[in-house]
């Protein structure tokens with residue numbers, strides 16, 4: 291029995307913002323951004339909501355599927371359109387998925403990996419809902435989405451962060467298929483962010499019971515100690531890659547393609563070097579997207595699945611790392 295990753299989908303906002311365009315807001319230049327990150331442009335949502343992007347990506351991933359068979363929707367995001375309802379609930383309603391259980395998770399840029407880890411466990415264990423003794427759900431197919439509008443939480447006066455991020459959505463359909471091997475290993479790990487190296491607060495209202503100062507807008511934007519997060523990322527990506535390979539009983543050479551979180555080309559290159567793998571085996575989409583947090587991995591997955599490179603039987607590794615701190619990897623056979 292295997293939980294397969296069948297199809298992927300991707301949606302990006304229309305507005306392309308090039309590195310040069312950022313000079314209007316902060317003291318930076320194209321050469322610095324390209325050399326330090328590999329990013330040349332990103333998409334920024336203007337008229338598109340997160341729900342629009344999530345639904346558009348999902349529709350591509352769901353092409354040819356019977357919507358009634360989708361038993362689970364998990365949306366990974368740190369920038370939901372609303373706190374209530376969840377993005378999952380809104381996607382379920384918008385797409386009319388009558389039999390889906392739907393919810394959101396937040397493990398920052400590792401979100402898509404954690405969502406697959408959850409879905410795999412639920413699908414493998416034959417998880418069912420029972421109402422008055424009658425099964426109402428068996429999860430044979432799941433829709434997993436990563437969606438972000440990071441442009442709404444980025445501090446556009448901080449050149450150390452605003453150059454890195456973008457908006458977009460990616461999606462994948464998982465199926466329980468006894469004829470396929472599907473997911474061979476999935477591994478996730480949390481690391482304590484003891485120095486608050488990557489944080490983003492949110493807007494709260496004052497209550498009549500406290501004189502706490504809640505007006506500092508800096509607390510409501512993404513804040514990062516870049517070099518510290520860089521070191522964490524290099525170590526974490528190495529650890530989760532190693533552990534997932536061990537779990538699958540594979541070596542790095544057995545993996546046909548790697549789909550890493552798209553934060554920084556230098557982080558990806560360090561992983562390639564550590565595992566003695568050619569950089570060509572790593573999907574690089576960040577030059578056109580920047581870091582799209584939970585959406586980065588599924589967007590890059592769509593990019594690689596839609597090239598002629600992949601063939602039946604290839605083993606692919608998805609790798610994520612991010613705030614929390616969190617990291618994880620999934621290895622699956624196509």
Ligand SMILES: CC(C)(COP(=O)(O)OP(=O)(O)OC[C@H]1O[C@@H](n2cnc3c(N)ncnc32)[C@H](O)[C@@H]1OP(=O)(O)O)[C@@H](O)C(=O)NCCC(=O)NCCS
Nearest residue numbers: 318319322326399449450453516517519520553554611612
């Ligand atoms: C953010 C990041 C690209 C910065 O690169 P770095 O090599 O660490 O650069 P530093 O922060 O040490 O800054 C080096 C210099 O460049 C400057 N600088 C920072 N941002 C700049 C920008 N956008 N344009 C031009 N110069 C910039 C700094 O002010 C500093 O100048 P100084 O030496 O005069 O003080 C890098 O730390 C990084 O990618 N970190 C990980 C981020 C990440 O992956 N986050 C998401 C995790 S999911």
